[in-house]
Structure formats: structure tokens, C-alpha cells
Amino acid sequence: MSPRSDDRGMSVRLNRRQLIGRSAAAAAGASALSASIARASTGSAPFYVNRAQDAGELVIYNWYQPWIKEVYPIFEKETGVKVTQLGTYSANDEWWAKLNAGENFDFFIPTTDWLQRAIAADLIHELDVSKIPNYANLYPDFQNNKTFANKDGKPMAVPFTRVYYSLTYNTDTFKTAPDSWAVTWDEQYKGKITLQDQSYARVGTTALLLGDDPLNPQKWDEIKQKLMEQKPLVKKYWEDYQSGMEMYINKEVVVGQLTAGRSRMAKSEGAPVGWTVPKEGCLTFIDTFAVPKKAKNVDNAFKFINFLNRPDIMAKEMTLMLYDTLNKAARDTLTPEQQQAFDVPEGAKLVLTTALPAAMNKKMDTLWNEVKLS
Amino acid sequence: MATTSLPVERETSRTAKAPRRRLGGGLMLLPPLALLFIFLVLPLILVLVYSFYTLNPITGLMQQDFSLQNYKDIVNSSLYLKIFWRTFQIAIVATAVALLLAYPMGYAIGAVAPPRLHGLLLLLVIIPFWTSYIVRTYAWIGILQSHGFLDSLLGWVPGLPTELLYTRTAVIIGFVHVYLPIMILPIFASARNLDRRLIEAAQDLGASPWRTFWRVTFPLTLPGIVAGIVLFFIPTFGSFVTPQLLGGTGDLMVGNVIADQFGEAFNWPFGAALSIVMTIVVIIGMAIFFKFADVDAIYG
Numbered sequence: 001m002s003p004r005s006d007d008r009g010m011s012v013r014l015n016r017r018q019l020i021g022r023s024a025a026a027a028a029g030a031s032a033l034s035a036s037i038a039r040a041s042t043g044s045a046p047f048y049v050n051r052a053q054d055a056g057e058l059v060i061y062n063w064y065q066p067w068i069k070e071v072y073p074i075f076e077k078e079t080g081v082k083v084t085q086l087g088t089y090s091a092n093d094e095w096w097a098k099l100n101a102g103e104n105f106d107f108f109i110p111t112t113d114w115l116q117r118a119i120a121a122d123l124i125h126e127l128d129v130s131k132i133p134n135y136a137n138l139y140p141d142f143q144n145n146k147t148f149a150n151k152d153g154k155p156m157a158v159p160f161t162r163v164y165y166s167l168t169y170n171t172d173t174f175k176t177a178p179d180s181w182a183v184t185w186d187e188q189y190k191g192k193i194t195l196q197d198q199s200y201a202r203v204g205t206t207a208l209l210l211g212d213d214p215l216n217p218q219k220w221d222e223i224k225q226k227l228m229e230q231k232p233l234v235k236k237y238w239e240d241y242q243s244g245m246e247m248y249i250n251k252e253v254v255v256g257q258l259t260a261g262r263s264r265m266a267k268s269e270g271a272p273v274g275w276t277v278p279k280e281g282c283l284t285f286i287d288t289f290a291v292p293k294k295a296k297n298v299d300n301a302f303k304f305i306n307f308l309n310r311p312d313i314m315a316k317e318m319t320l321m322l323y324d325t326l327n328k329a330a331r332d333t334l335t336p337e338q339q340q341a342f343d344v345p346e347g348a349k350l351v352l353t354t355a356l357p358a359a360m361n362k363k364m365d366t367l368w369n370e371v372k373l374s
Numbered sequence: 375m376a377t378t379s380l381p382v383e384r385e386t387s388r389t390a391k392a393p394r395r396r397l398g399g400g401l402m403l404l405p406p407l408a409l410l411f412i413f414l415v416l417p418l419i420l421v422l423v424y425s426f427y428t429l430n431p432i433t434g435l436m437q438q439d440f441s442l443q444n445y446k447d448i449v450n451s452s453l454y455l456k457i458f459w460r461t462f463q464i465a466i467v468a469t470a471v472a473l474l475l476a477y478p479m480g481y482a483i484g485a486v487a488p489p490r491l492h493g494l495l496l497l498l499v500i501i502p503f504w505t506s507y508i509v510r511t512y513a514w515i516g517i518l519q520s521h522g523f524l525d526s527l528l529g530w531v532p533g534l535p536t537e538l539l540y541t542r543t544a545v546i547i548g549f550v551h552v553y554l555p556i557m558i559l560p561i562f563a564s565a566r567n568l569d570r571r572l573i574e575a576a577q578d579l580g581a582s583p584w585r586t587f588w589r590v591t592f593p594l595t596l597p598g599i600v601a602g603i604v605l606f607f608i609p610t611f612g613s614f615v616t617p618q619l620l621g622g623t624g625d626l627m628v629g630n631v632i633a634d635q636f637g638e639a640f641n642w643p644f645g646a647a648l649s650i651v652m653t654i655v656v657i658i659g660m661a662i663f664f665k666f667a668d669v670d671a672i673y674g
Contacts, residue, residue: 091637093636117433117434117640120433120434121433199638200638235622236623237623243515250519250520252519252520355433355434357431357432358430358431358434358640361639361640362641362644365634365641366451366453369453369457369626369631373453373457373624374624
């Protein structure tokens with residue numbers, strides 16, 4: 001349901017490195033080693049340099065996002081908190097496994113549906129919003145939003161970035177943005193269409209086209225029929241975002257589903273790429289800042305979340321990684337031209353992905369596998 | 375003459391080996407057995423235990439249970455049978471193509487090249503292994519994509535297939551490239567140990583090169599072929615990265631479905647059950663293959 005592979009890398013090179021890193025166990029060892037060297041070097045500092053010890057430490061675990069790496073040294077400098085990066089993950093199941101195995105970290109960035117599972121499994125620490133004054137920088141809709149709360153309504157995470165499963169197109173082929181997902185069923189673009197290989201993305205988007213509810217579809221047979229019709233027109237169901245983006249950059253495809261962030265990234269690399277939310281709407285997911293239940297440095301984690309929500313810091317995310325954030329104050333610091341790149345068509349229908357019941361997941365997974373095997 | 379002396383030689387070499395085996399055998403086996411237990415048997419037991427768990431219908435979380443539902447779901451749906459069949463088709467074609475390449479290479483290195491070059495040639499075979507599987511697979515995207523390396527090299531030749539990326543052919547190419555070394559090595563080993571006098575004898579007795587190959591060379595290198603096929607087929611059958619990166623819209627393998635269960639589908643028990651079924655399928659497949667290849671006769 002949420003991305004299997006990381007959609008947060010900044011450039012082609014970075015993302016390849018991350019892929020290499022994931023495959024080679026050596027890389028994990030290396031990062032653990034550098035972390036322990038970093039720790040050892042603080043430990044061996046002379047007794048009079050103990051500012052870091054005063055302010056304590058913070059262990060963070062996050063997506064492969066250059067932004068965090070860019071800003072946490074600023075946080076260290078300002079607060080004296082010693083930050084250790086546990087490593088980076090490229091899929092939610094990685095932190096899920098670590099958290100369940102009892103590994104210790106104080107801050108991480110779960111995607112909403114996985115966050116909800118973690119809340120249900122009692123793995124998340126309640127937020128003390130009074131310690132996060134910058135919480136007020138969020139768009140009002142996303143403050144005290146039930147989606148990110150436990151069953152007593154207590155906020156458990158701060159929503160951070162919104163990813164759109166956008167309709168992405170080649171701007172040479174389409175002078176104006178296509179206004180419907182129907183374009184990905186158009187014979188005219190046979191072999192030039194690419195879509196994400198994800199059961200929820202496919203079933204959900206097709207449900208939108210059919211006027212059905214993506215989070216609780218009723219027209220299963222129609223959806224399956226539609227997807228089978230679409231399959232011969234599709235060049236590739238991509239599974240990692242890098243491949244999806246490169247198909248546009250290499251002009252192997254002209255239309256399909258990507259993410260808004262990746263579309264901006266492709267554009268920033270000079271490719272003729274645009275994105276839109278068509279009239280039927282699009283699926284979105286939200287990444288959040290959260291603190292594990294068993295975190296040892298809870299107050300520092302809150303301090304860090306507050307720091308990240310500062311307009312100047314969050315704005316760096318938007319300019320560096322080109323991902324939309326839910327932080328209004330940060331967005332307001334951007335120039336009008338910069339802001340325009342994040343604009344969603346007026347009144348666009350955005351469906352937020354949340355954890356689905358087990359039976360629904362299974363049904364979507366089965367349907368999607370049947371389509372691919374047909 | 376030479377042929378009659380051979381069985382005797384074999385006999386002596388076998389008896390000479392026997393005492394050595396008896397001496398350190400039991401103790402020497404301990405470390406590898408311990409490793410096997412910790413890194414293979416224990417995780418497999420864990421997977422087996424998980425496969426009986428269920429999901430909480432409301433929270434979707436895994437709960438400890440003893441249920442056969444996951445296995446029932448697999449057996450009762452034709453979907454998974456189809457997925458196994460497609461996986462088998464892809465793996466068997468890749469294995470066959472790999473064998474066509476690996477046999478001449480392994481044979482040439484082991485039986486034709488002078489022994490002093492063995493080290494160097496084997497090094498060349500193994501070098502690709504130093505690069506990560508994923509990087510090598512990504513490299514094929516660059517080579518096979520339209521306007522990619524292959525297109526710019528051969529694009530002007532009429533009638534040659536272009537646009538190979540995102541097809542079954544690309545998947546086969548990816549698998550062959552990634553796992554070829556592990557097929558070459560056992561074939562090399564059996565070719566190196568080939569008794570050349572037998573070939574000479576066959577030729578002396580008037581056998582054609584073709585007949586010599588099928589009656590002498592091939593049977594003697596069969597152990598290497600069998601080992602190579604097994605070593606190649608098993609990891610190919612369980613792969614998911616290659617079809618994911620290089621395959622087309624229908625190139626789905628059982629590994630992809632399993633990987634999805636641990637990620638997006640969030641159904642670890644079902645993924646575990648599928649893994650167990652896959653393991654059983656591969657074991658049964660290998661048992662049939664060994665019977666068919668008559669391993670007892672080969673390895674004596």
C-alpha cells in the first residue's frame with residue numbers, strides 16, 4: 001500500500017547508491033561502524049567538552065533523504081544534542097522489523113498506513129504537542145487530525161510530507177495536461193504508458209475512474225475488467241520510483257502514474273515532464289514524524305520534531321527534495337514561482353491512504369496478481 | 375589396454391580416501407552443521423511457525439495462532455498454481471540458455487586451456503560476482519533500453535530485435551548473466567578431472583567426435599552439469615529483483631508475490647506459507663530431477 005521502495009532520494013546518483021547500499025550487507029556494516037566511530041569520538045573528547053553530554057543524545061532512523069542529513073548538524077549545533085543516525089530505510093517494512101525486534105531509536109518517519117498499524121500494536125509514543133510549538137505551522141486540517149491519533153484522539157505523529165500518485169505526462173506530447181485517468185486506457189498511447197506495480201495504486205486509481213471508493217471498492221469485477229483491458233497498452237508496471245522516473249526522462253513513455261515529487265525531480269533534470277491531479281482525483285499518502293514507544297530520549301525527539309517543523313528548515317526540504325509538505329509556514333517562505341510547482345488543481349479530490357482491513361488488502365493483492373498473470 | 379586398467383585405478387583411489395574420511399569426519403562436520411542450523415534451519419523453523427499465524431481482521435496485525443488457512447488459500451486458488459507454473463517456465467528457460475553458454479566455457483577452461491591458466495580464467499569468470507546483483511541488473515537496463523547501448527551498437531542492423539527491455543527475453547538475459555558463474559564452476563571441475571585417455575581410446579577405436587562426446591565426454595562431465603543446473607535453477611526460481619526490474623507486465627514470479635506479502639500486502643503469515651510451499655516445490659522438483667538424472671549412478 002505504501003511505497004515498497006524509497007521515493008525520497010534526491011538525485012539519480014543518490015538513489016543508485018541507496019540501492020547498492022541496500023543490496024550489500026557491507027554497507028550496513030559500514031554505517032554501523034561510522035556510527036560507532038562517531039560515538040567513540042564523542043566519548044574520547046576531553047572532559048571539558050561535555051556540552052553534548054549535557055544535552056543528551058538522539059538516535060534517528062529515517063528514509064534515505066538527503067534533507068535530514070543536511071539539517072541535523074544544524075540541530076546538533078543549536079541544541080548540543082548528539083545525533084546518531086541509525087541508518088536509512090527504503091521501505092516501511094524495514095523499520096517495522098527493527099521496531100518489533102526491539103531495536104532502540106528515538107525518531108523515525110513512518111507512512112500513515114504503517115503508522116496506524118504501529119499505533120494499534122502499541123509501538124508509538126504519544127506526542128506532547130506542548131513541547132512542539134511549531135506544530136502550529138501545519139495546515140489547520142492536519143493539526144489534531146484523527147488519522148494520526150490513537151483511539152483516544154491523542155496525537156501520535158506529526159504529518160510531514162504528502163506524496164501524490166499523480167498523472168504524469170510528457171509535455172511535448174500533451175500541450176495541456178490530460179484531465180482524466182482515461183488517458184492511460186487510450187489505444188493511441190499503446191506501449192507508451194507506465195504505471196506503478198502496486199495493488200492498491202492500481203485498484204484504487206481504477207476505482208476513482210469508475211466513480212468507486214478507492215478505500216472500500218464495490219465494483220471489483222469492473223475494476224478487474226478495466227485493468228485487464230489496460231494491461232496490453234502498458235509498457236511497464238514499475239516497482240521502484242527511480243525506474244518509473246527514468247522511463248519519462250528517457251522518453252520511453254509519455255503518460256502514466258508517477259508521483260508529483262518524482263515528476264518535479266524529472267523536470268528539474270531537464271525532462272519535458274508535467275504532473276496533474278485529474279478530475280477523478282488521485283491517491284496520496286503522507287509520511288509522518290513519530291517517536292517509538294520505547295524511545296530513550298523522548299524529549300530530544302520532540303525537540304527535533306519541533307526543529308524540523310521550523311519554516312526555514314522545512315522549506316529546505318521543499319527546495320532540496322521537491323516534496324510537498326503540510327507545513328503552511330514553510331510553504332509561505334517560498335517564492336511564488338517555487339510555490340507554483342507544488343500547486344494542486346483547485347478542488348482536486350485527494351484520497352489519503354490509510355491502513356486497510358486485512359481482508360481488503362488480500363483481495364486487492366489477489367486481484368492485481370490475477371491481472372498480471374492474465 | 376588403457377581402458378582395462380582404469381577400473382582398478384578407480385578402486386584404489388577410492389580405498390585410499392576412505393581412512394581419511396573416517397579420521398576427522400565427525401568433528402570436522404560440527405562447525406558447518408552449526409552454521410547451517412543457525413542460518414538455515416532456525417530461520418526456516420521461524421518461517422514455518424509464522425505460516426500458521428493469522429491476521430487480526432481489524433488491525434491487520436499478525437497474531438499467534440495455529441491455523442492452516444494460509445495453506446488452504448494457496449491450494450484452493452488456481453492463482454498460485456499459475457504463478458508457480460510461470461516461475462517454472464522462466465527459470466527452466468534461463469537454466470537451459472545458461473547451460474548452452476556455461477558448458478562450452480566450463481569445458482574449455484577445464485579441459486582445453488592449459489592448467490597454468492586455470493586460475494586466471496576462473497578469476498575472469500568470477501569477477502562479475504564482485505559486483506552486486508542489483509547493480510548488474512541495473513546495468514542491463516542501460517544496455518537494453520530503447521536508445522540504449524545495444525540499440526546504438528546494433529540498431530542499424532535490420533531485423534534485429536530492439537526494445538528488449540521489459541520483456542521476457544530481458545528477464546532471461548538478466549538471470550543468465552547474474553548466475554552464469556555458479557554454473558560454470560562445477561562444469562569446469564568435472565571437465566578438469568576428465569580422464570583424457572578415455573577420449574583417446576574412443577577415438578582410437580574409431581568413434582566420431584560426435585559419438586565420442588555423447589558416449590564419453592558428456593557422461594563423464596554429467597556430475598558437473600547436474601550440479602550446475604541445480605545451483606543455477608534454485609536461486610533463479612526464488613528471485614524477484616530480475617523480473618521486477620527487467621520484466622514486462624506479465625513477468626511475475628513467485629518471489630515477487632512473496633516479497634509483496636512482507637511489504638505492501640502486509641501479510642507476513644501468508645508470505646511465510648508461500649515461502650514454505652515454494653521450498654517444498656523446489657525440493658520435490660530437485661528430487662524428481664535427481665531421479666531423472668540418476669545421480670546415484672553419476673556420483674557412485
